[in-house]
Amino acid sequence: MLLGIFLITAALCGLATASASEAPSFVGSQSCASCHQTEFEAWTDSHHGWALREPTPQNVLGDFNDASFEHKGITSRFFRENERFFVETDGADGKLARFEIKYVVGVAPLQQYLVEIEGGRLQALDIAWNVEAGRWYHLYPDEDVSAGNGLHWTGFYKNWQARCAVCHQTDFQKNYDPKSRSYQSTWAELTVGCEACHGPGEAHVAWAEKRPGYDSGRWSGLAPHGLLTPRSEGRQAIEQDMCGPCHARREAIGPDSTLPGAPFGDHYNLSTLGDGLYFPDGQQDQEVYILSSFLQSKMHEKGVTCSDCHDSHSGGLVAEGNAVCTQCHNPVGRSEFPSLVLKDFDTPDHHHHKEGSAGAQCVSCHMPERDYMVVDGRRDHFFRVPDPLLSQSVGSPDACLSCHTGETAQWASAAIAGWAPDSKPRDHAYATLFAGVQRQGLDPEKLAGLVDLARNTEEPAIVRASALREIGDRGDAATARALAGLLTDDSELIRMTAVRLWRQTQPQERVERLQPLLDDPVASVRIAAALELASIPPEALAEDRRAALGAALDGLRASMGAKADFPEAQMAIGGLAMTMRNWDAAQAAFAEAVFMDPQLIQAWLTRARIAEALGEMGEAAAILASAREHNPDDAGLAAQLAQLLIQQGRPREAVPVLKDSVAADPGNEEMRINLAFALLQTGDLSAAAAEIDLLRSRAPDRPEVEILHALHQVASGDLAAARETVRGLKQRYPNLRLPPQLDALSQIP
Incomplete structure (x- = not known):
C-alpha cells in the first residue's frame, strides 16, 4: 500500500514547480539589456552576475601559470593549455590525476573552481583562490577531507548539482538518476540572471515589443506587463520569498529552482536557531545565510526589507558606510517606519568612538562579522544591541570584546552603562534557556520554559519555532496537548515545527490532531504532517480524509526522491522505512x-x-x-x-x-x-x-x-x-x- 514511498528510485521527478508548465519561456539576461541598460550594467559585475561563469581567461582569477599548492602532503598543480585550465590533484582514490576546470564560481573575496567527474557530476575543489591576497588556500585547513572520507572534494557533499546549483544558476533542473548516480542537469542561464528574480521573460519581451496579438491571458499568473505576479502580499513578504530561498539556511523540498515569488514554505523548510547553527542568543555561528538572523530582528518586526539596504541589481549597499543606517536612524526619521527614535546616531555621543574609526561604524557594534570559507566575512543580520554579560553567560561572541581583546565582559558592560545609564540590556531570557538545554539537557523546568517560550507571541516566530524544535520528540503527550493551539498558528514555521510534538502520542490522538494539517495551504506543513502520519493505516482516518493523506504522502515521497543524492536524505528515507517495517527499503537506503x-x-x-x-x-x-x-x-x-x-x-x-x-x-x-x-x-x-x-x-x-x-x-x-x-x-x-x-x-x- 505504501511500499513505494521508500524505494530509492521512486518519485525522481521531484516536486512540481508551481505553474511551471504554464509559465512563459526563459529568454536570457541579454534580452533585458536594450531596455534596462542601467540595471543590466549594475548586474553584470555583481556577485549574482559572477555566480557561475565559463572558465575564460577573463573570468579565471586564480594563478594557473603552473602554480602549485601543498596541503597535508598533497601537492596540487594549476596550469593551462592555451585557453583551457587544468588542475592536477588527488582524485577519489587518493592518486594524483588531471582535471579540467569546467566553471568558475564567484569573484570576491574568493573564487572556486568546478571540475566534472563520472556521471556528469560537477564537483567543487577544496582549494580556492583568495582574490584579495592573491594566493591559493584550502577551505578546510583543519579537517580531514582526504580521499576515502565522505567530505573529500569528489564526494556527494561537495557536489554542485545537489548543493549549490539552484542558487547559482537560473531555472536549474537537477535531473539526477539514483540508479546510475548520474546527472543530466539543465538550466536556462548559467549564472543568476535577471529571470532568476523576475521570472521567465518571454511574455514580458512580447509585451515590451508590442508584438501583434500579445495576450497576457495566454499564460497563467502574469501581470499585464507579462511578468509573474508574486503570490505574497506586501513588499517585505514578496522580497522575503524572492531573496530568502538562496539567502537562508534551509532544506529544499524539491530538486530544482523555483519560480521567483513562490511562497517560501511551499518549497523550503527553514532552519531554526538550534542544531549548532546559532549561538544560544541567536547570533550566527555556522554558515546560515542571513534570513533566520533577520527574522529575529526588530527591523523585520517593523517592516524593513532587503531592498531598503541593498541595491537589487548590483547587490551592493544603497549608500556608503553609516549612511545606510542613517537613511532611517536620524533626527527626522522615515515615514514608512513611524516608531523610529528621532535622534542623531552618527555621532560620538552615540557610538563613543573616534570619528571615522572602525568602532564608529554602526555595523561594528550591531552587525558583528564572522569569517566563512576562511576569508569570507559576513555580517550578522540580527542587528543586536551588544550585551557583554549575556554573551559571556551563554558562551556567545561579544562585539565589544572582538575589538577590545584584552578586556573583560564586566569592563565592556560597565562602559556601556556609563554611556547610557538609563538603558537596560534587552531581555533575551531565551538565550539562557537555550544555553541551559544545550549544555545540561532537557529537565522538567527547562521543558516548561520552552513551552512558555513557544506560546509567547511577543517573541519572533523564528524564536518560538526554535523552542518547539528544541522540544522535538523529547516531550510527552501532555506537552503536545499544552501546545496544541500552535497547530493553527499564523506562522507556517510554527505550525510545521509543532507537528513533531505529536510523535509521542497515541496513534488515534495523533490522527485527530494532525489530519487537519493535511490540507494546510503551505506544502512544508502538509509534508511534516504526512511524515508523522506515514505509519498510520489509511483506514484509521475517516474515508473522506484518506485522499488528503494520500496527497500529502505523495508530497513526502516526491520530496525524498528529490534529495536522493543527499546522504542525509537517504538516512531519512531509511528511518521512515523502518517505521513502516519495510526492511528491504531501509537496508537499501542505509547502504546508499x-x-x-x-x-x-x-x-x-x-x-x-x-x-x-x-x-x-x-x-x-x-x-x-x-x-x-x-x-x-x-x-x-x-x-x-x-x-x-x-x-x-x-x-x-x-x-x-x-x-x-x-x-x-x-x-x-x-x-x-x-x-x-x-x-x-x-x-x-x-x-x-x-x-x-x-x-x-x-x-x-x-x-x-x-x-x-x-x-x-x-x-x-x-x-x-x-x-x-x-x-x-x-x-x-x-x-x-x-x-x-x-x-x-x-x-x-
Whole structure:
C-alpha cells in the first residue's frame, strides 16, 4: 500500500514547480539589456552576475601559470593549455590525476573552481583562490577531507548539482538518476540572471515589443506587463520569498529552482536557531545565510526589507558606510517606519568612538562579522544591541570584546552603562534557556520554559519555532496537548515545527490532531504532517480524509526522491522505512547513505541491527567489518563487531578487532573486558590473565572483572580458588547473576 514511498528510485521527478508548465519561456539576461541598460550594467559585475561563469581567461582569477599548492602532503598543480585550465590533484582514490576546470564560481573575496567527474557530476575543489591576497588556500585547513572520507572534494557533499546549483544558476533542473548516480542537469542561464528574480521573460519581451496579438491571458499568473505576479502580499513578504530561498539556511523540498515569488514554505523548510547553527542568543555561528538572523530582528518586526539596504541589481549597499543606517536612524526619521527614535546616531555621543574609526561604524557594534570559507566575512543580520554579560553567560561572541581583546565582559558592560545609564540590556531570557538545554539537557523546568517560550507571541516566530524544535520528540503527550493551539498558528514555521510534538502520542490522538494539517495551504506543513502520519493505516482516518493523506504522502515521497543524492536524505528515507517495517527499503537506503559517506557510523550500525533482527547474523558481521575498514578508529564499531563475532562463536576473529581497539584507547575498560572474555574463549589463558590482572588493578570494584577472574581460574583448573572468588562475589553482590559454570560452582559446599 505504501511500499513505494521508500524505494530509492521512486518519485525522481521531484516536486512540481508551481505553474511551471504554464509559465512563459526563459529568454536570457541579454534580452533585458536594450531596455534596462542601467540595471543590466549594475548586474553584470555583481556577485549574482559572477555566480557561475565559463572558465575564460577573463573570468579565471586564480594563478594557473603552473602554480602549485601543498596541503597535508598533497601537492596540487594549476596550469593551462592555451585557453583551457587544468588542475592536477588527488582524485577519489587518493592518486594524483588531471582535471579540467569546467566553471568558475564567484569573484570576491574568493573564487572556486568546478571540475566534472563520472556521471556528469560537477564537483567543487577544496582549494580556492583568495582574490584579495592573491594566493591559493584550502577551505578546510583543519579537517580531514582526504580521499576515502565522505567530505573529500569528489564526494556527494561537495557536489554542485545537489548543493549549490539552484542558487547559482537560473531555472536549474537537477535531473539526477539514483540508479546510475548520474546527472543530466539543465538550466536556462548559467549564472543568476535577471529571470532568476523576475521570472521567465518571454511574455514580458512580447509585451515590451508590442508584438501583434500579445495576450497576457495566454499564460497563467502574469501581470499585464507579462511578468509573474508574486503570490505574497506586501513588499517585505514578496522580497522575503524572492531573496530568502538562496539567502537562508534551509532544506529544499524539491530538486530544482523555483519560480521567483513562490511562497517560501511551499518549497523550503527553514532552519531554526538550534542544531549548532546559532549561538544560544541567536547570533550566527555556522554558515546560515542571513534570513533566520533577520527574522529575529526588530527591523523585520517593523517592516524593513532587503531592498531598503541593498541595491537589487548590483547587490551592493544603497549608500556608503553609516549612511545606510542613517537613511532611517536620524533626527527626522522615515515615514514608512513611524516608531523610529528621532535622534542623531552618527555621532560620538552615540557610538563613543573616534570619528571615522572602525568602532564608529554602526555595523561594528550591531552587525558583528564572522569569517566563512576562511576569508569570507559576513555580517550578522540580527542587528543586536551588544550585551557583554549575556554573551559571556551563554558562551556567545561579544562585539565589544572582538575589538577590545584584552578586556573583560564586566569592563565592556560597565562602559556601556556609563554611556547610557538609563538603558537596560534587552531581555533575551531565551538565550539562557537555550544555553541551559544545550549544555545540561532537557529537565522538567527547562521543558516548561520552552513551552512558555513557544506560546509567547511577543517573541519572533523564528524564536518560538526554535523552542518547539528544541522540544522535538523529547516531550510527552501532555506537552503536545499544552501546545496544541500552535497547530493553527499564523506562522507556517510554527505550525510545521509543532507537528513533531505529536510523535509521542497515541496513534488515534495523533490522527485527530494532525489530519487537519493535511490540507494546510503551505506544502512544508502538509509534508511534516504526512511524515508523522506515514505509519498510520489509511483506514484509521475517516474515508473522506484518506485522499488528503494520500496527497500529502505523495508530497513526502516526491520530496525524498528529490534529495536522493543527499546522504542525509537517504538516512531519512531509511528511518521512515523502518517505521513502516519495510526492511528491504531501509537496508537499501542505509547502504546508499554509507556509499555516499562511509563515515556515517549510525547508518552502518543500523544496517547491522536490521540484519541481526532478521536473523542474518553473517550479513550483520560483514556489514560491521566493512564499516570498520572505512572507520578503523571508531571504538563503537569495533565493540559491536566483536560482540557479534563472540555471539556467533567466532572469538578468534573478535580478538584482533578488540586488540586494535584497546591499543587505540588503552583506558577503555569495556574493550579490555570484552578482550579478556574473547581470549578466554580462544584458550589463550596467558594473554587473558594479563588483561584480567590489569583490569583488577584499575577497576577492582567492577563485578565483571571478578567474574572474568573466576572464569580464568576455572579454565586454569584451579577450582578451589575459583570457588573462593565466587563466594566473595556472592557476598558483595547478592543479586548478581553469574555464568552457569560459576553458578554451579557456587552450589558446591
